Amino acid sequence: MRLALGLIALVALLFVLSLISGQAPVGASQSLRALITDDGTPLSVVMREIRLPRALLAAMIGAVLGLSGAAMQGYLRNPLAEPGLIGVSGASALGAVLAIQTGLSLMIPLALPLAALGMAVLAVLLILALAGPRGTSITLILAGIAISALAGALTSLALNLSPNPFAAADIVFWMMGSLADRSFTHVWLAAPFMAVGAALLLSLGRGLDALTLGEDAAQALGVNLSGLRLRLILGTAACVGAATAVAGAIGFVGLVVPHLLRPAVGARPSSLLWASALGGAAMVLAADIAVRELLPARDLKLGVLMALVGAPLFLHLIYKTRKEMA
Amino acid sequence: MRGCVRLSRIISLLAALVLTGAATGGPVGAAAGTAPKRVVSINLCTDQLALLLAAPGQIVSLSHLSHDPDSSSMAEAAQAYPTNGSGAEEVYLLSPDLVLAGTFTASATVRMLRDLGIRVELFAPARSLEDIPERMAQMGAALGRAPEAEAQIARFHADLARLSAPPARRPRAALYYVNGYTTGDRTLAGDILRAAGFDNVATEAGLEQGGTLALEQLILLAPEVIVSGRDYPGQARAEEVLTHPALHALTGTRIAGTLTDRDWICGTPLVLSAVQKMRDLRLSLEVKK
Missing domain, CATH: 3.40.50.1980 (Nitrogenase molybdenum iron protein domain)
Known part of the structure; x- marks a missing residue:
């Protein structure tokens, strides 16, 4: 309970900090006033149309990415399972790029998240097929590398073939992720998918707890393993697909956050789910504040910061599991 | 190849819109009477200046972008001329006696052409409206068409003065x-x-x-x-x-x-x-x- 309250307070604090950080030098109280009362000034427009959707998206995306990481790790019983690392984010980015480059997303806005979701489903299915039910680290990581590489190459190809001279520069956005200049259009586009995905993943708690005892024991406890698996696939795909469709592939959130919070929840997968959602929201909010405060004029990508934090941890985890991999 | 064209389009656009120009290239060498007869332009902006000032038959080839109606204001006029891909090899084979390039044109191409003994005239991108008469005068001198350039420059000044009369209020x-x-x-x-x-x-x-x-x-x-x-x-x-x-x-x-x-x-x-x-x-x- 204390952990939950602490995390909620942290997310709330970072949310407010995110609202008052930006390139325009405006005082905190003044900008928050402009957010609450629409006084028709340009500052109100900035607060309501630019900073509010940005902070909301940071929180939402962080939450679903943290949640997806915790759910996948619980299901595969492997701390290395993370949507970004195993190629689900990369595949979603490919789906989103295809929807944009074919012009489909112009005709039907929903095509953007749906295409990202579709590719995410494919990637999760591939991972589960390749890694097997127990998900040993070596097959998981190899499958992830293969899927990431293929998705990244196809994304680059699609953007290089575009007649638009700026499309090639978009490759960085899709690979590293950014929340710059997102709007409420993106919030509304992603929110329904994220809500459904998060609900599916949060419903996995009991099954994941039982799964820590092994598959046979879990089945004996009445857990429907194939149903669990289906909810995991659809939930992860909806969460990661929607997040990637609007903000690009943001890696390592689902790796770092569950790793940090696992001791605090006594390694119970069910508690780790909600804790990772809150922790993920806090982490992406913090990273998005940092990209604006560190290099305000440079549109630093979120993925850069995430990798600086996440990659060393990833190496550490690989080092720890080398016995299993040998 | 299409990718190259697009890239050069952005570069020329950026160069023209943004960059702070370096000094204009080499000296204007053509005295009257030695007007070049085979002129090749490898830059979108020199394409247009040349089209405005060259004598009939003086231009041999223009850059690819000159035919692109999205980039070139004189795409229609440029249709009368063949285009080149702006590479040294291709340009050399056209045996020009004058090559027109921008100061931001690939310096390797320019150096190669000069090493091959071809006269290359470099034009800096205009940073202001004031630069335009200078570029026109430079082009007029390079093509041996100084009187035509003088006449067009006078018209430019007159038109600009008419259009930029000070307004009552500046939005x-x-x-x-x-x-x-x-x-x-x-x-x-x-x-x-x-x-x-x-x-x-x-x-x-x-x-x-x-x-x-x-x-x-x-x-x-x-x-x-x-x-x-x-x-x-x-x-x-x-x-x-x-x-x-x-x-x-x-x-x-x-x-x-x-x-x-x-x-x-x-x-x-x-x-x-x-x-x-x-x-x-x-x-x-x-x-x-």
């Missing part, structure tokens, strides 16, 4: 491009805006040359008019900033759409039509008030 405007890029007063685009009677908000933000202006900074500046760059074919996430809902939430700001087109790229007398369009925009604002 505040912003030039806003893909990826949140804006251009300041010390660029050709900024000077077009100034001549048409607008004040550029980029100057208020301290961006005299131009640079990235965050969307929220643009909105807090609340210009009366936002003029955005042209829409390229296909989709890019980088262009989404131009259609952000926040731009339309601004009351009192007119989104004038994509006005900065081919007439804004090169320092030729054709920029006057850009000045004219912006002036018309300003006058339409006055009527609404």
Whole structure:
């Protein structure tokens, strides 16, 4: 309970900090006033149309990415399972790029998240097929590398073939992720998918707890393993697909956050789910504040910061599991 | 190959809009009587200056971009000439006695051509309207067409003076491009805006040359008019900033759409039509008030 309250307070604090950080030098109280009362000034427009959707998206995306990481790790019983690392984010980015480059997303806005979701489903299915039910680290990581590489190459190809001279520069956005200049259009586009995905993943708690005892024991406890698996696939795909469709592939959130919070929840997968959602929201909010405060004029990508934090941890985890991999 | 063309298109556009010009290249060598007979241009802007000033039959070939109606203000006139891919090998085989290039044209190409004994005349991109008569005079001298250049320069000055008569009130405007890029007063685009009677908000933000202006900074500046760059074919996430809902939430700001087109790229007398369009925009604002 204390952990939950602490995390909620942290997310709330970072949310407010995110609202008052930006390139325009405006005082905190003044900008928050402009957010609450629409006084028709340009500052109100900035607060309501630019900073509010940005902070909301940071929180939402962080939450679903943290949640997806915790759910996948619980299901595969492997701390290395993370949507970004195993190629689900990369595949979603490919789906989103295809929807944009074919012009489909112009005709039907929903095509953007749906295409990202579709590719995410494919990637999760591939991972589960390749890694097997127990998900040993070596097959998981190899499958992830293969899927990431293929998705990244196809994304680059699609953007290089575009007649638009700026499309090639978009490759960085899709690979590293950014929340710059997102709007409420993106919030509304992603929110329904994220809500459904998060609900599916949060419903996995009991099954994941039982799964820590092994598959046979879990089945004996009445857990429907194939149903669990289906909810995991659809939930992860909806969460990661929607997040990637609007903000690009943001890696390592689902790796770092569950790793940090696992001791605090006594390694119970069910508690780790909600804790990772809150922790993920806090982490992406913090990273998005940092990209604006560190290099305000440079549109630093979120993925850069995430990798600086996440990659060393990833190496550490690989080092720890080398016995299993040998 | 298509990729190359696109890249060079951006580069020439950026060079013309943005870069602070280096000094003009080599000396203007052609004295009267030794006018070049086989002129090859490998730069979008020298293409257009040459088309305006060359004698019939003097031009052998123009750059690929000269035929692109999105980039070249003289695409129709350029159709009469074959194009080249601007590579040293291809240009050399045309056996030119004068090659026209921009100072930002691939320096390896220029050096190679000079090593092969071909005269290459370099033209710096125009940073202001004042640079345009200088470029015209340089082109006139290079082509051995100085009297024609003099006549066109006089007409340019007269037309510009007519179009840029000081207005009663100078509305505040912003030039806003893909990826949140804006251009300041010390660029050709900024000077077009100034001549048409607008004040550029980029100057208020301290961006005299131009640079990235965050969307929220643009909105807090609340210009009366936002003029955005042209829409390229296909989709890019980088262009989404131009259609952000926040731009339309601004009351009192007119989104004038994509006005900065081919007439804004090169320092030729054709920029006057850009000045004219912006002036018309300003006058339409006055009527609404």
